[in-house]
Amino acid sequence: MTAVEDRTGTPAPEKEIGKARRRKEDARLITGRTTWTDNTVLPGMLHLAVVRSPVAHARITNVDVSAAREAPGVVAVYTGQDFAEEQGSLPCAWPVTPDMVNPGHPSIAVDQVNHVGEAVAIIVARSKTAAQDAVELTDIDYELLPVVLDMEQAVQDGADLVHDQLESNTSYHFVFDAGEMGTGGDTEQAFSGADVVVSRRFVQQRLIPAFMEPRSVVVQPQGDNYTMWSSTQVPHILRVMAAMVTGIPEHKLRVIAPDVGGGFGGKLQVNPEEILCLLIARRLGKPVKWTETRSESLMTAHHGRDQVQFVDIAADREGHVKGLRVRLLADMGAYLRLITPGVPALGAFMYPGIYKFPAYRFECDGVFTNKVPTDAYRGAGRPEATFAIERIMDELAVELGMDPMELRRKNWIDAAEFPFTTVAGLAYDSGDYETATQQALELLGYDELRAEQQQRRESNDPVQLGIGISTFTEMCGLAPSRVLGSLSFGAGGWESASIRMLPTGKVEVVTGSTPHGQGHETAWSQLVADSLGVPFEDVEVLHGDTAISPRGLDTYGSRSLVVGGSAVVKAADKVIAKARKIAAHLLEASEDDLDFSGGTFSVRGTPGAGISIQEIALAIFAAHDYPEGIEPSIDAEATFDPENFSFPHGTHLCAMEVDTDTGFVKIRKYACVDDIGTIVNPLIVEGQIHGGLAQGIAQALYEEAIYDADGNLTTGTFVDYLVPSAADLPHFDTGNTVHTAPGNPIGAKGVGEAGCIASTPAVVNAALDAVRHLGVSDIRMPLTPERVWRAIHQGGDGGDRAAAGSNAYGGAQTETTAGVSTDASSLGGDR
Amino acid sequence: MIPAPFAYARPTTVDEALQALAAGGEDVKVMAGGQSLIPVMRLRLAAPETVVDLSKVEGLRGVRDDGDAIVIGAMTTHSDVLSDPLIAEHAPLIAEATGTVADRQVRHRGTFGGALVHADPAGDLPAVALALDAEFVVVGPSGQRTVPASEFFVDYLTTAVGEGELLVEVRVPKLAGEWGMRYEKFNRVAQAWSIVAVAAVVRRENGRIAEARIGLTNMGPTPLRARAVEEALAGAEATPDAVGAAAARAAEGTEPSSDLNAQADYRQHLATVLTRRAVSAAAGL
């Protein structure tokens, strides 16, 4: 029996794209029986524990680690002085303005600490427990400096300084002015002539990415080579950056991100501990490991959001928007990390949302405070922008006495107008806001809920009902390299893939887009199965190791499928093109007469004559018989650099019950219809939407990183940093419209951030809609019951929360691990 | 996070446990389910010299009928409580409150006795024990004593169980007559502690409220009885208005803390709303 006969009569395989495949990586990820970094054990490996500053701002006057050095199992103790010469500065890859001030970011503090949790000493010991025990034996003296926490105060003249060698707490002033850029009219003029101007101040509270797997690093030195395993989103970027920081030549450094348990942007970073592990492994010539505790993670891994937004919108009486003005204060924290300054700047382009503004101006000050740095967190700049525009549209509707959906309709880009260049200069690719909205209204049962709302108002029900709208778009598929260049970003946005055809016909796909839980292995297998016509099971996806996948820019910004997946498809096309020559040779036909479908080349007009690409893989491995003048390989590599972003959009609707007696808010119903272009795997898409919604709703209702007046993180455990679980979230009614993205061969737009970006304003708008008739016009996020109750009964936006942690665990708050006695630790005794 | 080093004892009888407590040095901690103790040890907020694990001590787990009371062993886990028929029959309030404690994993390990001795002001069971007039059976080197609930909760995280002593069981009197019970817990997410909660135990007679016992959770360093409400309810008509008027006094004499979940004035407000709801439900309104 020949392979050719075997194939006759076999129906063309089902399309993989569009199939709700279960994720092939899930079994090992969910059971944890896999290569998490912390599972790595190397012979002779030493363990690190970091001594962290218990104070937010101080000069280090004395460091005594002598007792720790004597402790059992301790091999070495290092302080900032030990690495002062060689540690350099952690990199900031996004100088958003030419005159941006970057004070530099030591991995370990040398003479000054600028936030609670900053590393001040490191214990190296034979076991993790020995290292941890010795932390308490260190004795560090601090001379306290005034603590800078509030951005609005920090930018005043004469304010205390975070970095006293700098002139102010302002790192940069970034401006995008559509008038100046030629993408819109003059903003001042638009405002001065407007019938209606609505101005609001919104607060984007500080959030903690709270990925499930804590950060972990292992470094193994081999001669002058180093291998680093890290729980990172960005092994490729980390390799380049770590080489530049430490001076270890790039080709002597291999970085491996094994399976990584979530990141949400929180692992898009070059962490102090990654650099310190390298420096210590180099100094000791021994493998070292550092794995953070959950407390360290909440306290020292970068945070997200934290902006104060001043938003003005101008319109005429009929509700046509005339101009938008946004001024931001963006909290950088104490230092600039990898893309700290770029997050608000990335958002700059999204404030106009889906609306046709004739004029737009954006300004942002990046401000230093004595807190842990902020950086990318799911959506990175775009959730903040979406929140601002979708909230202010509701405010404008109220001001005009207009239905909020009618106002949106009046101003959004019509389906016929795509592609549409916005006032921010972005060319929106495709979509239809009206259809998505109609579908979402039906999913929600909008009319019935509006009727019920009316009823509850009339009967003065203690539980009021509101409906919130968010019609959003986002820029995804980060990113066209040239555009990133024009924004002064330190790298490009292309992605790389290669395909290796193994002799047995199996396929190895190497992707530069390193997953950390998204399901790349499944989706990429579906892409390749369709392109090459091979079974899904025959595809293996390799990633995350710079020695295996040498080129890549990793996973963030809803880019993996759009950019990385496109590179895979391009590589597959090249494989087919190479295989075609071999097929023509083996079938003794002209290339032009060959059809390729279902994985098989056949000769047009000659039934039965054919050869599969898997057979060609074996033939070219043997290489006994192939055309002259070509290489005996059908492997291929491709790099895809998009020419534009992609622009997913959608309509999210939230119905919210507000208990006016207690202020408790409860989502009654949530419906959303997203247009993310081509859907490769509906199950993965649904999962991304659900997870994104959970995080977006969490910003609206639950999560907030709170610092007390001394700069201690009060929300230092999950008791007080409230991450909702499935039990706290409603059922989600989701739907899709599909307008494929013209900018990539898959037609996908990206889904990783959609739910998180769209949901927050829908939820807040819903709560406000429920109680606006009671005189409430704003409630600060998160909408704690107390804030909602205060806003209803005392006016205002609900105000500041008390900073003290709850008493569970004695108000554990910032766990300093420093062994420095704090108020919290003295409470110890009896719990 | 790793706890500081400690010695570990795992006795199998109450006597052995008492000996281990006596011999354990300066700072000895009893461990029941470990759900409160281990987290604070891991955070190094507590660093006991010795931990005495009660998990293998015989006779401390389970619920028995003792005539006019049911007796709940200190080591009875929260999940045991939830499925126990005697509790369901005689003290459903305990099951209702226990069902709001944490999550399944914690309830499988955490114990009834541990939650009471821990006496976290935000914990759910102390106010319930107070409302049910439970009695605490404590043993120590000098023998056994019984402490009424009203004397058990001494201060923030402090009970009448002294150093070297153990709580062995809790007696919950059976209630005669037509009683209704309700635990109203207010928190933000499912697995969280109470911001405020109210335990109401109400006896109805001829359309009136004959007697009410109201326990308040997290309205001060210890659980409290809302005496003013109880007095106002005694003999009151079982109507929403009467209950509302009585419940409005729920915060009298309380000094709740201010923290990121709630400032004191808001807690006091919540106490009145939750009391109204709890009493209304317990009274079948």
Ligand SMILES: Cc1cc2nc3c(=O)[nH]c(=O)nc-3n(C[C@H](O)[C@H](O)[C@H](O)COP(=O)(O)OP(=O)(O)OC[C@H]3O[C@@H](n4cnc5c(N)ncnc54)[C@H](O)[C@@H]3O)c2cc1C
């Ligand atoms: C995530 C999480 C959420 C939680 N949520 C809630 C909640 O919503 N509501 C709530 O009420 N509780 C909550 N808890 C606490 C839970 O109920 C604990 O189980 C309980 O408070 C302690 O019980 P334990 O058996 O684990 O005691 P342990 O932690 O073992 O001990 C607690 C304290 O009591 C002492 N002790 C225990 N048993 C005895 C004894 N027999 N004699 C003398 N001393 C003793 C110990 O020495 C220790 O000081 C939560 C816990 C966690 C981890």
